[in-house]
Amino acid sequence: xxxxxxxxxxxxxxxxxxxxxxxxxxxxxxxxxxxxxxxxxxxxxxxxxxxxxxxxxxxxxxxxxxxxxxxxxxxxxxxxxxxxxxxxxxxxxxxxxxxxxxxxxxxxxxxxxxxxxxxxxxxxxxxxxxxxxxxxxxxxxxxxxxxxxxxxxxxxxxxxxxxxxxxxxxxxxxxxxxxxxxxxxxxxxxxxxxxxxxxxxxxxxxxxxxxxxxxxxxxxxxxxxxxxxxxxxxxxxxxxxxxxxxxxxxxxxxxxxxxxxxxxxxxxxxxxxxxxxxxxxxxxxxxxxxxxxxxxxxxxxxxx
Amino acid sequence: xxxxxxxxxxxxxxxxxxxxxxxxxxxxxxxxxxxxxxxxxxxxxxxxxxxxxxxxxxxxxxxxxxxxxxxxxxxxxxxxxxxxxxxxxxxxxxxxxxxxxxxxxxxxxxxxxxxxxxxxxxxxxxxxxxxxxxxxxxxxxxxxxxxxxxxxxxxxxxxxxxxxxxxxxxxxxxxxxxxxxxxxxxxxxxxxxxxxxxxxxxxxxxxxxxxxxxxxxxxxxxxxxxxxxxxxxxxxxxxxxxxxxxxxxxxxxxxxxxxxxxxxxxxxxxxxxxxxxxxxxxxxxxxxxxxxxxxxxxxxxxxxxxxxxxxxxxxxxxxxxxxxxxxxxxxxxxxxxxxxxxxxxxxxxxxxxxxxxxxxxx
Numbered sequence: 266x267x268x269x270x271x272x273x274x275x276x277x278x279x280x281x282x283x284x285x286x287x288x289x290x291x292x293x294x295x296x297x298x299x300x301x302x303x304x305x306x307x308x309x310x311x312x313x314x315x316x317x318x319x320x321x322x323x324x325x326x327x328x329x330x331x332x333x334x335x336x337x338x339x340x341x342x343x344x345x346x347x348x349x350x351x352x353x354x355x356x357x358x359x360x361x362x363x364x365x366x367x368x369x370x371x372x373x374x375x376x377x378x379x380x381x382x383x384x385x386x387x388x389x390x391x392x393x394x395x396x397x398x399x400x401x402x403x404x405x406x407x408x409x410x411x412x413x414x415x416x417x418x419x420x421x422x423x424x425x426x427x428x429x430x431x432x433x434x435x436x437x438x439x440x441x442x443x444x445x446x447x448x449x450x451x452x453x454x455x456x457x458x459x460x461x462x463x464x465x466x467x468x469x470x471x472x473x474x475x476x477x478x479x480x481x482x483x484x485x486x487x488x489x490x491x492x493x494x495x496x497x498x499x500x501x502x503x504x505x506x507x508x509x510x511x512x513x514x515x516x517x518x519x520x521x522x523x524x525x526x527x528x529x530x531x532x533x534x535x536x537x538x539x540x541x542x543x544x545x546x547x548x549x550x551x552x553x554x555x556x557x558x559x560x561x562x563x564x565x566x567x568x569x
Numbered sequence: 570x571x572x573x574x575x576x577x578x579x580x581x582x583x584x585x586x587x588x589x590x591x592x593x594x595x596x597x598x599x600x601x602x603x604x605x606x607x608x609x610x611x612x613x614x615x616x617x618x619x620x621x622x623x624x625x626x627x628x629x630x631x632x633x634x635x636x637x638x639x640x641x642x643x644x645x646x647x648x649x650x651x652x653x654x655x656x657x658x659x660x661x662x663x664x665x666x667x668x669x670x671x672x673x674x675x676x677x678x679x680x681x682x683x684x685x686x687x688x689x690x691x692x693x694x695x696x697x698x699x700x701x702x703x704x705x706x707x708x709x710x711x712x713x714x715x716x717x718x719x720x721x722x723x724x725x726x727x728x729x730x731x732x733x734x735x736x737x738x739x740x741x742x743x744x745x746x747x748x749x750x751x752x753x754x755x756x757x758x759x760x761x762x763x764x765x766x767x768x769x770x771x772x773x774x775x776x777x778x779x780x781x782x783x784x785x786x787x788x789x790x791x792x793x794x795x796x797x798x799x800x801x802x803x804x805x806x807x808x809x810x811x812x813x814x815x816x817x818x819x820x821x822x823x824x825x826x827x828x829x830x831x832x833x834x835x836x837x838x839x840x841x842x843x844x845x846x847x848x849x850x851x852x853x854x855x856x857x858x859x860x861x862x863x864x865x866x867x868x869x870x871x872x873x874x875x876x877x878x879x880x881x882x883x884x885x886x887x888x889x890x891x892x893x894x895x896x897x898x899x900x901x902x903x904x905x906x907x908x909x910x911x912x913x914x915x916x917x918x919x920x921x922x923x924x925x926x927x928x929x930x931x
Contacts, residue, residue, distance in 0.1 A: 307915055310675035311653040329923075333930055396804045429744075431805070432791040510750075515789050518929035529646030530752065531922035532915070 303538035313534055321539035330523070330540065337519040338547070340434070340509075341502035344441040348449040348498050349491070351442065356453035357483075360460075374450050382444065386511050389440055393430040393512070400427040436512040437519075441502050448501065449494040456490020457483070492555050500548050520544060612853045614639045615648065615659040617840070620713075622869035629860050635853050644795075652677050656847035660854040666839040667753070669709045670702040670912040678708040679844040685855045686710070688862035691882035700839070701909055709841035710858060711879035713814070716837040716899060716907055717749075717758060718830040720797060720816040725807040733762035733831045736810055738781055743788040745807040747800045750792035752925035753918075754836060755782070757910055758810070761833045770913040772920055779924045783931050792929070801826060812838075814876035817896045821875075828896040834906025839879070 303322070305315040324330070359370045377385060392398045404425045411422040430436060460483065468478040484491070506521035513519075520540065527537025610633075614626075618641045622628075626637045640659075642648045645668045651657060653675065664672060672678050683689055689697070689710065696711040703709045719730045725745070730736075736746055737759055749755050757767035759778035790806050797811035798819045816828040842861060844854045860866055867883025877897050878884055884892060891897060913921075 310671055310915070311677070329927060329930060333926070336930075394803055394805055510794060515786050515792055516929060516931070518926070522929075523926055526752075526922055526925070529644065529650060531918055532646075532649070533919060533922070 299538045300542060302535050303542050305535040305538075307533060307535065310532065321536045322543070324536060325539045325543055330520075333518060333520050333523060334543070334547070337503055337521070340437060340441070340519060341499050341505075343438055344445060344502045345449075345495055345499045347438065347442045348446050349495065352446055352449035352453055352494065353491075355446075356450050356457050359450075359454050360457040371454070374447050374454075377444075377447065382507060385444065386440060386507060389436075389443060389512065390431060393436055393439070395427045395429070395431070397431070399430060403428065431512060433514040434517050436514070437509050437517045440508040440512045441505055444505075444508065445498045445502050448498045452490045452494040452497065453487065456487040456493075460486050492558060496551055496555050499551060503547065504544060608850045608852050610635045610853070612637045612850050612857055613658055613660045614857070615642060615651075615662045617641065617663055618643065620663065620840075620874055622866065622871075622873045625861075625866055625869055628866065628869070629857060632860065633853075633856055635856065637857070652845055656845045658849055659845055660848040660850045661857055662843055662845050663712055663840050664709070664843055666700070666702045666709075666841060667910045667912055669841055669843065672843070672845075673703065673708055674912065677846055679846050679848060679851060680707050681710065681844065681858070682855060686859045686862070688859050691862050691864060691867070691880050693879050693881040696839070696879040701911065702839075703841075709843040710862070712840045712842050712861070713874070713876040714837065714839045714879055715812045715814050715876060716830055716904070717754060717810060717812055717835045718816075718828055718899070720801050720809045720811045720819075720826065720828045722801060722804075722807045723825050723827050729827075729829055730808050731829045731832050733758060733833055733835075735808055737762050737785055739785075740788050742808050744790055746789045746809070747791045747793045747797050747806040748789055748810045749797070750794055750925075752921040753910065755792075755810075756921055756924060758836055761835055761906075761908075762831070764833070767836055767908050768911045768913070770917045775920055775924055779928060782928055786928065786931065813896050813899065814874070817875045817894065820896065830899045830903045830907065832903060832906075834903065834908065836910055837904070837907040838909065840876075 301315050302313055304317050304319070305313040306318055306320065308314045355374070359367060359374075362370055390397070394400075404427070407422060407425040415421045430439075464482055464486070465478055468482045469475075473481065504521045505519060506525050509517045509519045509522055521544075524537050524540045524544070527533045527540065531537075612635050614637050616639055621639070626639060630636055642651070645665045648662060648664055649668055649671065652659075652662075652672070656677075669678070683706075692711060696714070697706055700706055700709075700711075719733075719736060721730050727741070730742075735742060736748055756775060756778050759781065760767045760769055760774055763774065763777060763781075765774055791800060793800055793809070795812075795815075797806075797809040798815040800806045801809045801811070801816070802819045802823055811828075813828055813830070816826065820826050820828070842858050844851055844858075848854055861870070862880055862882075864880070864882035864886055867878055867880035868886040871878045871880075871883055871887060871891070875891075875897065
């Protein structure tokens with residue numbers, strides 16, 4: 266009896282140890298160091314004295330930085346909402362696609378991950394810029410329209426003015442949605458795929474319309490997946506810095522850009538650490554909210 | 570059992586070591602031998618991207634038998650951040666002049682033994698004397714030099730934009746302007762426009778510059794991450810704040826583009842060669858630096874990167890088209906008004922960064 270428990274404990278240790286070591290060495294320890302930095306101050310160009318000061322947090326809570334936090338949360342929120350609006354029908358389409366097509370459609374969703382984020386962002390620059398592919402296409406359509414109008418004897422359209430689609434907040438949101446869409450589609454797909462299709466049939470048989478079925482049956486049952494999707498889209502979007510850097514305009518500064526500058530140009534690691542941890546607390550808040558929402562509901566929503 | 574556990578531990582340690590080496594992209598085999606005796610024939614060179622001649626590294630290996638392992642960094646900040654926690658194994662680095670001063674203060678650089686770099690004689694003398702960031706050039710030698718100015722599309726401007734006014738204080742090119750996103754480069758060139766030295770570290774002057782730029786911000790299309798030449802080349806903007814070497818590179822592709830150093834003067838910089846403290850192969854590093862200043866090597870590098878070279882012997886070998894290029898070598902009278910930036914201390918760095926954050930958030 267005792268030996269069996271011991272054996273089990275040993276087996277547990279053997280399997281649990283590598284991940285625990287991994288988490289401690291590569292996650293908790295670095296995080297603890299950054300956390301300690303956030304209570305420190307620069308004493309020279311290369312040294313930080315952990316003095317237990319709260320000055321960095323006080324500075325991080327100044328209106329200037331709170332405003333940037335608010336703006337980042339807003340941009341990440343819009344991104345998440347758009348991802349949900351675009352991603353939900355996509356996930357639904359994959360779930361209801363035939364067995365033959367489904368793996369291919371899933372692969373198309375995951376395909377962008379095979380390319381580096383930086384390269385995808387540069388590709389987006391080539392599409393969105395003044396002399397980019399989007400504007401070339403629009404110009405072509407414009408000229409065709411113009412030609413058609415002269416054909417039917419109307420005045421031709423005026424000169425085509427390219428749309429300004431790059432270097433503004435619009436471009437940042439487009440870039441973030443483009444990058445984060447798979448994060449939304451995959452958990453939605455997982456949730457919708459588990460959904461019992463006979464419930465939908467029952468709903469339709471009993472006289473509910475398509476939309477009514479969607480809102481009363483599909484969405485509530487897929488809610489855990491929707492919330493997971495929202496969180497894993499919102500959290501990385503909140504910390505995005507490459508996209509606003511490369512696609513953003515003069516005012517597209519997000520909090521991660523400020524944090525990056527503290528660790529690089531400004532050489533102020535303690536302040537950067539404090540800002541990072543404020544961002545982490547916001548993230549923890551989001552996850553806590555997810556726990557709160559899923560509390561009291563059975564995990565398997567489609568139970569009996 | 571014990572034997573097994575031991576084997577496991579060793580292998581994990583070697584995995585960790587492997588990960589570390591992979592993370593910094595260089596190999597560190599056998600570093601702990603007495604460095605000054607016989608060094609293994611290896612050299613770890615930490616350089617900017619597209620910043621060396623096409624065959625320079627192979628030529629050096631052929632001449633000396635030393636293998637060069639080059640890895641790349643993208644900004645001086647990245648270089649500084651890597652080294653401040655201890656040299657991860659680099660032998661030769663290419664810091665900008667402002668960072669040379671910071672690194673000397675932070676005790677991150679090894680003094681250079683000039684006696685072992687006889688090719689110093691090929692460097693234009695003014696670069697050896699005029700270097701406020703490293704007096705006497707004890708720690709760094711000039712690799713290239715560069716100056717910030719205005720790159721512009723000739724067919725889209727009414728006159729040559731030879732003043733900072735067109736970028737910082739005018740709506741003549743509204744929506745077609747891009748400036749640098751680096752706080753030091755942006756604000757300190759504003760100081761020049763305001764008639765002051767760019768080493769004037771007064772908060773009042775900074776405030777004045779910030780107010781001017783906040784007013785100008787609606788006219789600015791982008792704060793670029795040192796890719797201003799791409800914005801100009803793709804027609805995204807018509808006037809851009811950028812380094813002369815970067816504009817010279819795209820002028821080969823588009824002859825509607827030109828560059829001018831504003832009459833008020835501007836920030837100039839040097840990229841330098843230096844040996845970081847704790848370099849595993851310091852003797853090889855000196856040999857490599859000496860090789861870079863060979864006239865033929867300098868010519869090969871310059872032909873590729875097209876930056877102004879301080880290597881007078883190499884410039885003499887270059888064609889006239891390079892030597893007389895007004896973009897690569899701006900006129901002496903305007904260069905006389907340009908200054909090297911000093912490192913202005915942590916307090917001013919913080920003020921600069923806050924001003925930049927406010928400007929971007931406004």
